[in-house]
Ligand SMILES: [Zn+2]
């Protein structure tokens with residue numbers, strides 16, 4: 001695996017979490033490489049939302065995986081003197097049969113793997129709880145009878161299952177549900193039962209030797225990081241390795257929120 005510790009000690013201009021038109025991003029791989037080089041980045045990783053066993057507009061289609069790898073190899077070769085490029089997936093944990101530990105992902109020769117939860121199981125289907133609060137609100141009513149406790153509990157249960165199943169290097173935005181849940185029910189992240197989930201997740205992470213991403217994509221719009229800044233001291237206390245990723249969906253945003261997060265973290 002990539003030596004993230006060494007790499008992130010040498011440079012702050014890296015990003016290992018990004019999306020292009022192959023999934024729900026808004027530009028080509030080449031546009032992102034040009035932006036990364038333009039901003040002086042030394043290391044840049046592509047991480048399309050992984051293939052999953054059902055239709056989703058946000059995830060790469062299985063039939064496009066070859067195209068992704070082909071374009072990746074060609075860009076890597078073309079820009080090898082300017083930037084280090086890496087291929088990955090942000091792999092969705094769906095259930096015990098599909099997630100980062102699925103052997104399929106080991107056959108792809110990825111440089112590293114991100115494991116993330118976006119979907120909540122519901123009556124044999126899977127509901128994407130990521131995305132805008134407006135959509136989330138509609139889904140809460142349509143599928144979950146507005147039971148926010150169920151959705152949050154299930155999100156963190158899925159997260160713990162994913163950690164236990166393993167097969168990934170970096171855990172993506174491990175408290176992502178906090179944003180929409182916090183809009184749905186302000187103050188929810190301060191509640192004791194919610195804090196207990198965070199404790200459990202951080203304990204599981206520390207025992208598994210995985211890297212926590214500090215995801216900076218929502219700073220400008222939602223004034224928060226994932227995980228929430230209030231947990232940074234716990235990551236430090238347990239000496240959990242962290243990296244700072246922008247989760248960019250647009251080339252202009254490849255460094256968005258990263259300098260702020262790095263500065264806050266390093267000054268703790
Ligand atoms: Zn994600």
Ligand SMILES: [Zn+2]
Nearest residue numbers: 017019090247
């Ligand atoms: Zn992402």
